[in-house]
Amino acid sequence: MSHSILAAAAGQMGTGEKVFFWIFGPLALIGAIGMVWARNAVHSALFLVLTMLSLGVFYVLQAGPFIGMVQIIVYTGAIMMLFLFVLMLVGRDSSDALIETLRGQRTAAILIGLGFAGLVCTAIARAMGSVSAKGLDAANQANGGNVQGIAALLFTKYVFAFEVTSALLITAAVGAMILAHVERRRENRLSQVDLMKARFAPGNYPGPKPGPGVYATSDSVATPALLPDGTFADRSVSKILPTRELSGAESAPKGTER
Amino acid sequence: MTIAQDALQLPHLNYGALAPMLILFGAAAVGVLIEAFVPRRSRYALQLVLGLGALVAALIVVITESGTRELTAGAAIALDGPALFLQGSLAALGIVALLLIAERTLEPGGPFVAAAAVTAGTEEDRTQAAREDAGTEVYPLLLFALGGMMLFVSANDLLTMFVALEVFSLPLYLMCGLARRRRLLSQESAMKYFLLGSFASAFFLFGIAMLYGFSGQISFAGIHSAIQTSTQSTTLLYIGLALVALGLLFKAAAAPFHVWIPDVYQGAPTPITAFMSACTKVAAFGALIRVLYVAFQGTDWDFRPVIGAIAVLTMLVGSILSVTQTDIKRLLAYSSIANAGYILVGVLGLSKDGLSSTLFYLVTYGFTVIAAFGVVTLVRDADGEATHLSRWAGLGRRSPLYAGLFTFLMLAFAGIPLTSGFTGKFAVFAAAIGGGQSWLVVFGVVSSMILAFPYLRVVVMMWLSEPGESTPTVSIPGALTSATLAIGGLATLVLGVVPAPLLDLTNHAAQFIR
Numbered sequence: 001m002s003h004s005i006l007a008a009a010a011g012q013m014g015t016g017e018k019v020f021f022w023i024f025g026p027l028a029l030i031g032a033i034g035m036v037w038a039r040n041a042v043h044s045a046l047f048l049v050l051t052m053l054s055l056g057v058f059y060v061l062q063a064g065p066f067i068g069m070v071q072i073i074v075y076t077g078a079i080m081m082l083f084l085f086v087l088m089l090v091g092r093d094s095s096d097a098l099i100e101t102l103r104g105q106r107t108a109a110i111l112i113g114l115g116f117a118g119l120v121c122t123a124i125a126r127a128m129g130s131v132s133a134k135g136l137d138a139a140n141q142a143n144g145g146n147v148q149g150i151a152a153l154l155f156t157k158y159v160f161a162f163e164v165t166s167a168l169l170i171t172a173a174v175g176a177m178i179l180a181h182v183e184r185r186r187e188n189r190l191s192q193v194d195l196m197k198a199r200f201a202p203g204n205y206p207g208p209k210p211g212p213g214v215y216a217t218s219d220s221v222a223t224p225a226l227l228p229d230g231t232f233a234d235r236s237v238s239k240i241l242p243t244r245e246l247s248g249a250e251s252a253p254k255g256t257e258r
Numbered sequence: 259m260t261i262a263q264d265a266l267q268l269p270h271l272n273y274g275a276l277a278p279m280l281i282l283f284g285a286a287a288v289g290v291l292i293e294a295f296v297p298r299r300s301r302y303a304l305q306l307v308l309g310l311g312a313l314v315a316a317l318i319v320v321i322t323e324s325g326t327r328e329l330t331a332g333a334a335i336a337l338d339g340p341a342l343f344l345q346g347s348l349a350a351l352g353i354v355a356l357l358l359i360a361e362r363t364l365e366p367g368g369p370f371v372a373a374a375a376v377t378a379g380t381e382e383d384r385t386q387a388a389r390e391d392a393g394t395e396v397y398p399l400l401l402f403a404l405g406g407m408m409l410f411v412s413a414n415d416l417l418t419m420f421v422a423l424e425v426f427s428l429p430l431y432l433m434c435g436l437a438r439r440r441r442l443l444s445q446e447s448a449m450k451y452f453l454l455g456s457f458a459s460a461f462f463l464f465g466i467a468m469l470y471g472f473s474g475q476i477s478f479a480g481i482h483s484a485i486q487t488s489t490q491s492t493t494l495l496y497i498g499l500a501l502v503a504l505g506l507l508f509k510a511a512a513a514p515f516h517v518w519i520p521d522v523y524q525g526a527p528t529p530i531t532a533f534m535s536a537c538t539k540v541a542a543f544g545a546l547i548r549v550l551y552v553a554f555q556g557t558d559w560d561f562r563p564v565i566g567a568i569a570v571l572t573m574l575v576g577s578i579l580s581v582t583q584t585d586i587k588r589l590l591a592y593s594s595i596a597n598a599g600y601i602l603v604g605v606l607g608l609s610k611d612g613l614s615s616t617l618f619y620l621v622t623y624g625f626t627v628i629a630a631f632g633v634v635t636l637v638r639d640a641d642g643e644a645t646h647l648s649r650w651a652g653l654g655r656r657s658p659l660y661a662g663l664f665t666f667l668m669l670a671f672a673g674i675p676l677t678s679g680f681t682g683k684f685a686v687f688a689a690a691i692g693g694g695q696s697w698l699v700v701f702g703v704v705s706s707m708i709l710a711f712p713y714l715r716v717v718v719m720m721w722l723s724e725p726g727e728s729t730p731t732v733s734i735p736g737a738l739t740s741a742t743l744a745i746g747g748l749a750t751l752v753l754g755v756v757p758a759p760l761l762d763l764t765n766h767a768a769q770f771i772r
Contacts, residue, residue: 124468124493124494126491126493127471127490127491127493127497128471143266155268156266156268157269157332157333157334158332158417158418159268159269159331159332159334160271160331160332160334161334161417161418161422164283164406164409164418164421164422165421167286167405168421168424168425168428170286170287170290171402171425171428171429171432172428174290174293174395174398174399174432175428175429175431178375178393178436179432179435180375181375182375182376
C-alpha cells in the first residue's frame with residue numbers, strides 16, 4: 001500500500017507532476033543562482049538548501065523515492081546543517097576577500113563557465129532525443145521495489161565497492177583526527193601545585209574579575225565598570241567584546257538628580 | 259518481506275586473488291588500531307613492521323596468483339595480466355617508498371610532523387619541531403592509498419573505479435600536508451591538491467553519468483558492446499569519454515591538467531612526493547589503459563587524435579618549463595609531467611606492444627624517480643632540505659658517491675643507453691611507431707632533447723662548480739634510505755642492461771579480459 005503513495009508510476013507524466021515541476025523548477029534555479037550571488041555565507045547555504053530540497057522533490061516525483069529521501073535527509077538534513085554549524089563557528093561575518101588576485105579572472109571564469117554549460121547542455125539536449133529509457137518500472141519491480149532493488153545491487157554486483165567504502169570512511173575519520181586533534185602531552189599537563197603557584201605568582205590576580213558596569217542607561221556586559229577615580233576598569237569587560245562607551249547623550253544629566 | 263531471499267545470491271568472490279587488496283586494507287585498519295591503543299614510543303617500529311609485512315605479503319600473493327585470469331566479485335573486478343602486473347609493481351614500488359618514508363636518522367623524528375593540528379608558526383609548533391617524536395598515522399594512510407590503487411587498476415566497472423579513486427586520493431591529500439618543515443607550504447599543497455582533485459573527481463563522476471546515459475551500463479564490457487551495437491547518437495558517449503579521461507589524466511598529470519603537480523610536489527614531504535610520483539602514476543595510467551583498451555576499443559579513431567594532442571602538449575609543457583626551474587623538486591615535478599607524456603605515447607600505440615611498453619615504462623620510471631627523490635632528501639642544511647638548484651653547485655666535490663648516483667639517475671631520465679630510461683623510452687616509441695603514430699614519436703624525441711638540458715645542467719653544476727660557502731652537506735643516510743637508493747639505482751641499471759626478463763613479463767601480462 002505504501003508503494004502507491006511513494007512511487008508514482010514511472011514513464012507517465014500526470015498533471016500533478018507537471019504542476020509540481022513548474023513550481024519547484026524555478027525554485028531550484030533561484031536557489032542555485034542565489035547561492036552563487038549571495039554575499040552572506042549563511043544566505044548562500046540557505047539558498048543551497050532550497051535547491052537541494054527541490055531536487056529531492058523531483059526525485060520523488062520521478063518514481064525514485066529512495067534517492068529523494070536520501071537527498072533530503074543526507075544533503076539538506078546532515079551536510080547542510082553541518083555546513084551551517086561550521087559557518088557559525090567560523091563567524092558569520094568573516095567574508096571572503098572579493099579582490100581578484102588575477103586580473104580579469106572573474107570575467108574569464110564566468111565566460112568560460114557559461115560557454116562550458118552551453119556546450120554541455122546543447123550537446124545533451126541533442127543527444128537525449130535518441131536515448132531510450134531503460135524502464136524504471138522494470139527495475140523497480142525486479143526485486144519488489146525501489147529500495148529493495150538498490151539493496152540487491154549493493155549486496156551483489158557492487159558488494160566489493162560497497163565494502164571498500166569503509167576504507168574511505170576510516171581514512172576520513174583518521175584525517176579529521178590528524179588535522180583537528182591536538183594530543184595533550186603528559187609533560188605539558190600542569191599539576192594542582194603548579195596551577196596554584198601560577199595563580200599566586202606575581203602578575204596574576206587571584207580573585208575574581210570585577211563585573212561589568214551596571215548603570216541606569218546600560219547594563220550590557222560590554223559596558224565597563226568604573227573605578228573610584230572615574231576611569232574604566234579594563235578587566236571588567238571580556239577581551240573579545242568591543243568596549244561599549246557611553247555616548248554624550250547617554251552620559252548627559254537626565255534631570256533625575258535632585 | 260516482499261524481497262525474494264533466494265533470488266539474492268552473493269556473487270562469487272575469489273578470495274585468493276583479492277587477497278593483496280584485503281591484506282593491505284586489513285593491515286591499514288590494524289594500523290589505525292595501533293595508533294589508538296599502543297603507546298606513542300612503540301608505534302613507529304610496529305607500524306613499520308606491519309606496513310612492510312603487509313606489502314611483502316601482498317607482493318607474494320600477487321606472484322602466486324600470477325596465472326589468474328578471471329572476473330570476480332560480480333564482474334566488478336578484473337584480475338587479468340595487466341591488473342596483476344600493476345598490483346605487483348604497486349606493491350614493489352610501495353615497499354621502496356615505505357623505506358624512504360620511514361627514514362628517521364636524517365633529522366630527529368623523520369620528515370613528518372608530530373601533531374599536524376598545531377597551528378604552523380606558533381610557539382607550540384616551534385617546540386614540537388625540535389622534539390624527536392613524529393606522527394605515525396602516515397603508515398596506515400599509505401596502506402589505504404596502496405590498497406585503493408590496487409583496486410583502481412583492477413576495477414572492471416566505472417563505479418568501482420570511482421570508489422577506488424576516492425579511496426586512494428583521500429590518504430594522498432592528507433599525507434601531503436604532514437611535512438615537519440615548511441608546514442605552511444605543505445598545508446597549501448594539500449589544500450590545492452584536495453580542491454583540484456575534488457574537481458577532477460566530480461568531472462569523472464559526471465562522465466560516468468553520461469556514459470550510463472549512452473549505454474545504460476557502467477561496466478566496461480557493457481560500454482564496449484554498446485559502442486559496437488548502439489544506434490543512438492554518440493554525443494553522450496564522447497562527452498562521457500572526455501570527462502572520464504579528464505579525471506584520469508588529472509591524476510596522471512597530463513597537460514593541461516598538470517598545474518597542481520609542481521606546487522604539490524614541492525610542498526609535500528619529499529618521501530611522499532616520491533611515493534606519489536611513482537605509485538600514483540602507475541595507478542592512473544593503469545586505469546587509463548583499462549578504460550581506453552577495454553571500454554573504448556571501438557572508438558580508436560575518435561579519441562586517438564585528441565589524446566595524441568594532449569600527449570604532445572604534455573611532453574612540450576613538461577620539457578620546456580623544466581628548463582626554467584630553479585628548484586630541484588619542481589624540476590623533477592616538470593620532468594614527471596613530461597614523462598606522463600611519454601607514457602601516453604606508449605598508451606596510444608593501442609596494441610599489445612603499446613600495453614606492454616606502457617607497463618614497462620611505469621615500472622622503470624617508478625624506481626628511478628623514487629631514488630632521485632631519495633637523493634633530494636639527503637642534501638640538507640640546518641633548515642632541512644636544500645632544494646634550490648644553486649645550492650647544489652659543487653656537490654660532486656663534497657660527496658662524490660651520492661652526486662654520482664644522482665648523475666646516473668639524471669642520465670636515466672634523459673634516456674641515455676644502458677639505463678632503464680633508455681629502454682623504457684625505446685619501448686614506448688617503438689610501440690607508437692608500430693601503431694602508426696610516428697608524429698607522436700617526433701615530438702617525443704624533440705622534447706627528450708629539450709629535457710636533457712635541465713638534467714645535464716644539474717649534472718654540470720654538481721661536478722664542474724666549486725663548492726661555495728652555502729653548499730649544504732650531504733647527510734649520511736640510514737639503512738632505510740640506503741636500501742631505497744640501492745634498490746632504485748640497481749633497478750635503473752639492471753633494467754637498462756638486461757631489460758629482457760621484465761619485457762617478457764610485460765609481454766606475457768599484456769592481455770586484458772573483458
